[in-house]
Amino acid sequence: MTKITEFNPPTAISRRRFGQLLGAGAAATMLPWRVEAQDGVETLVFALPGLVGNFEPHTWVGFGDTVHVMDTVARGLTHMDFSDPLPQPAIAESWTISDDGTVYDFAIRPGLTFHDGTPLDAAAVLRTFQRMIDETDPTRPELSFALANLGGPNVLGFEAPEALKFRINLAAPDAAILGRLSRPDMVIVSPTALEEHGQEIGLNFASCGPYRIASVTPNERVVLEAFDNFYKGTPSVPRIVMQVIPEPVAQMTALSSGDLNVTNLIPHSNIDRLESMDAIRIEQSAAFISVVLAMNCVVGPLTDIRVRRAINLGIDREAIVREAFFGKAEVPGYITPAAEQGYSPEHLRHSVHDPEAARALLEEAGALGTELSLISENSGFWPRLGQVVERSLNEIGLNVTTEYLDGGTFNGRLFDPEGHELAYLQRSAFFPDPDGRFSPVYMSGTTGADAVTGQSGLPEQARLDELIMAANAEGDPEARGQIYVEMNNYMADAIMPVAAVVNTFLPVAVTTDLSGVNADALGTYRTFLEDSEFTG
């Protein structure tokens, strides 16, 4: 059992209290105003974009539930903390891979338990994974995506040959699977809780992450307590409150008053201003979030690769970094960002801005003055980005009209092959493996390649599919990285189904009394708070 830390005096209480008295009138002063740090426990407050209160790992609920909370309360076999391109041990302390690359044996760390006290062994792990693959499992949620995210039909099955040995059998080798096992939907769930709650496990969640759920108020907050039997030891901060704060102005206000400790939701425009405040530190994160402009290769003028190349040359990425992201972003190479394996500086040639060459290409293709429609979402940074892109494309002689749509309409048209010509796509790294940006999006048979870019039908696509499979069959990280370098070049030179637009990150703001926040992970949504520590 940990000792509860001494009461930590809240900042600026006198000024606040004075104001509250002044602002609210004398009669109400009879009431106790602030119940600061009840029972004297140090609390880290984290801002959520939303919270449903359903922590079912095998469906997608929203960033709040499915990523931020899940990462804090649950853990899987492997872990990727974004500092190392290779997966690290988590619930599995080590693993061995068969020579043909199709059998993975994981040694489960001994002595662990779930939050509800159930012992964590291979049988428990098997129970969670069985739920992904067995469609008749009564505890399986209606829309289970987990198996698809782990590798789909390539995953043949799971076994628990020994008390602490768990096995995954694959049809073909898949070098990315260790990384995928660190996704938030690959976490291990308590079998006792599963038996008891079945499909409602998400409402009564118990896993083995650094924090356990103390209470949940849907749409409002979840209170978490440090878990003593976490595999890395008890986290230093005893309590975390994840509070829904959708409005950026409210977030920034709360940050400056010390009511909020960590957030990755503030707009890029405010970083410099926040950095100048004494109580706030902006953590530098690597740019793992990439935005690309998808071009529907099977409709109208976009069937001509010269037009697609012209669009790629016409995008003024420097202006986007400056005007849409206030300098807090970088000009990309192609698909793989600089922070991941498989990136090479030579990729930068795919993202040069050359309006003259673009215009010449359009002229050659007889496409000057062509009308094109572009669809974008109407929230977040999209309208800012969209205005700069539209401007620079019209400067090279196209006639682009952007439609700013709500999320539902946007996605509806995005996945309708006849519903769009140009559209933005965003990819973030849930785990920093280069495969995550290729096989789920640009391989034949995915909705991305089939419906968004339509590249599946192009003759050049076969080679890209081969490269993607070859990369996952390659066991040597060095050689594998090299395949991704080639893959970027091939896709840009031979197909050009998307133009890279910008690479960015979610700005992470932290109060200065807190250290050890994993900013690279938070910059791409992943939320690993177990190493955080109050220092001031």
Next chain:
Amino acid sequence: MTGEILRRLAFLPVTLFVVATLVFLALRALPGSTVDMLASHFATTGLREQLIAQLGLDRSLWEQYLIYMGELIRFDLGRSFITGKDVTVMVWETLPVTIELAVASLLVMLVTGLGMGLAAAARPGSVLDGVLRFVAMTLFALPWFWFGILLILVFSLWLGWLPAFGRLPPTVNYEPITNLILIDSVLQGRPDLIGPWLTHLILPSLTVGLTTAGVLMRLARSGIIETSKLDFVRTARMKGVPGRRIYLRHILRNAALGILTVIGLQFGAMLGGSVIAEVVFGYPGIGRMMVDAVLTRDYAVAQGAALVLAVLYVLVNLATDLAYRWADPRLRRDHGP
């Protein structure tokens, strides 16, 4: 009178039927579906088809409608595509928050609106009257989405007096029973919740309440001025009834009739219309849930929320009308129009 009430209550199901049908059809007329939202995270072409079938979206519109109506008749609002939760549960989680905010806003509106109205009507045409009328008009003219942000800037950021988000400080433990904090603080014996709860309620309720107070002020003012010109007031004056008594017993009572109607209408509007305040201040209300559900095409949630809000609107207005009839002796004798 009872006849009219019964007639209106009997009409409630018709209203609900029409609202349910309209929302059902309008939602399905929107481009995109939940599957597309989910597919944006992970999908192969085959999985997408499978999802559509699992959600029952491959059935014909007519079939989906019949299923929906069948559930509705059994008071089953269905289940959310995205959260997997029962919509009835989700409504119970969010509705109390909206009611809390609406009641607080209504109080702000009543206090400021009536206060200014009474003060202005005391001396029509005076400087005070002019100033108050101007203030009322200005409050009405404030863009509410903008006003909330300004309040945060001034009272939270610059002055540091009031919290900018949420219903309680993050450090306070609170497990809802009814999710109405005031009631729960009594049920759970937690008087310590009341203070922080009130401070968190001030800015959002000011945002909604002040921007609606202008209408009430003008109505209260004109109601009082008009009533004081009526014959029975003059008669009472001539009879020598003291001024204060006339004011309270006759003028205010009569003016209250018109005010009641406005309150009913505004309260109905506040229930469904404080979406922006709920977003700005991070209030987990039903309006925000409904709008989010429309944007993610979570049909059952949007339908359920719209229905519940429609029922509340009708009931609130019915209650206002009843109060109106009860307060107005002339209508009490009347048996409907």
Next chain:
Amino acid sequence: MADQSGSAPTLGAASVGSAGLVRQVLRSLPWVVAALFVLAALLAPVLAAYDPIDAVGGPMQPLFSQGHLLGTDGFGRDQASRILYGLRPMLIVSLGAVALALVLGGAYGLISGVHGGRVDWAMMRGVDILMSFPLILAAILVLAALGASLLNLTLAVAMSQLPIFARLARALAKGEAARDYVMAARAAGFTQAHIMLREVAPNLLRPLLVQATSVVALAALTAAALSYLGLGVRPPTPDLGYMVREGQELIFIAPEQTVLPGILIAVFALAVSFCGDQLADRETGGAGL
């Protein structure tokens, strides 16, 4: 809210020349302000120093910069020019929506009121249902289904105002229908349509117009709110409501970018409210509703 009791209008009771010049000036002020808004919007191409869409200077220049009175936004666009052009959508939508609601709602109420009986009852229940539909949901549904554009925004705002006009027109028409001249026309065998259009409708026009003036402000605020939610005109077309939203992101760096457009929306709504108020005063003859 205007008085709907249908009492005979009396004119000119409110303004007696006793309060003198100050009062006169104060009374004409809202008309002047409203007229200025309309003029500024009409003359935007003449008044604006720059194109509102092009980047014409360095981004984020502060207020009173050289050549940019109100500074520039994050894209280097001239704020003053954008504000001038940004008045247009607000004016077009608020005036257009009110006009549309007046015509449609007026016609609906007229038919309901003159017809009376069961038709009237059914038609008014229709209005009740429309009112019980959460407004924000209706607007979002309309704009998501039809797409965000100036015309569709106008439709959505008009829909929100329809019940006001329908109810007023119906109350007035009911009053008129009971009068002698309508009875006479009925007795003389005129058709229902003739009675509605020729006899009753002209008498409704004035009060409906007065009501229209007093709801322009509400229409402008609703339109601005929907634009703020990203449901209005397409960026980069300038629009005050959307400028509030774009500027909100920069609130800690350049608060004027969100504060100024908000103030302008408020001033316009204030001015037209006072105009409507004065008209209503004259119509109802006094209490200054």
